Amino acid sequence: MSKKLVKAIADMQEESALKQVNQMMADKVEPAVIMDDAMEAMEIVGQRFEDGTYFLPELMLAGEMMNQITEQVKPEMAKTPVTEPKGKILIGTVAGDIHDIGKNIVSFMLEVNRFEVLDLGVDVPPDKFLEAIREFKPQVVALSGFLTLAFDAMKETIEAIQGAGLRDEVKIMIGGGQVNEEINKYAGADAYGKDAMAGVTLAKKWIVAK
């Protein structure tokens, strides 16, 4: 598989990227493969942002390209015969935090990998998570947060889940920005993921194991 798509996104060639996605879809390339390329490109964008080659505008454009590619790929996914969804995952950015670029990528990668995902959006208070756990009955809860202040909200959310007697019903993963093992312990989650693929790997491991 050529890496034209990776290069187009990473180099901010929006038109060429979208054309490439169309071409790949016409060639019956699997959505998961297309998204893998898009993810690889996002990683390059992230690196270029951190080393100062790119600025916020590129991050915006990349986020926008991801959205558009998602929109293009989604209908195709709906068409391909679905094997039983692998399991249910509840995801959201915790209270006080409204960063959602990273969470959206995780959410979409989980969908591409055939999980049923309920995305509660941003600034989600603990109560909303509780309500959704009761109704949607996910096996996995995924919390995203980019502000260090959000690490407190993650902790509070997990404590609320514990307090409601639901902690044993779900596995909890966290991620976003500076989340690491220390934060994982602080928040009381089961594991953290450094990127969307790590999230998918965790979900696969947990849901098969259940």
Added chain:
Amino acid sequence: MSAERTKIIACSLVIEEIVPYLPSGMDCQTLDSELHVNTDVLRRSLQEAIDASTSSAEIILLGYGLCSQAVVGLQANGCTLVIPKVDDCIALFLGSEEAYKAQFKVAPGTYYLTKSWIESGRSIFDEYNILVDRYGESRALSLMRNFLKHYTRLALINTGRHELEFCRDYCLRTADRFGLRYEEIPGSSSLFERIVQGPHDNDFVIVQPNEIVTFRDFK
């Protein structure tokens, strides 16, 4: 705390708030706010600045917060490190971590600006101009609106020390352009004053000589 044996290393975005309280004789070093773009780079720069100061100082004060954990892992050879116990500079401008948390309850979708942020030319609204240059006005506006879709408020923090007329104009115009509600919120100089003059009470992380700064120190 003897001023001569104390040094402050502060971010360029907060230094002008600290300077009015700087005791005479205290050494002061400013680091570029741009270093924040990469947490590892900021951590390395802070460590270098600390290492270059340990022979002449006994106490090193940092005009920073947890700053995406950039301060986690820092260590001062033979010196005590003092850091305000806040997440980032917005809490510094507001005067306390509690005030910051209270603002989050009011409106989490708030973009905070201060005089120094506006003057630095590095807020997201400056980057908007780069977008316009590259992609034209209408595409830029739609990208930006999308980016800011969860935002409701643009808040200008007034620490009470500056003439803010041009900042207000700037914020009002900016809020209007991007469909945000403008609000001026009161800040405070309390942490800026206490970092250099003490007392270093519970609002500060105090790291003993040769100890390493940890995330837990802040929580």
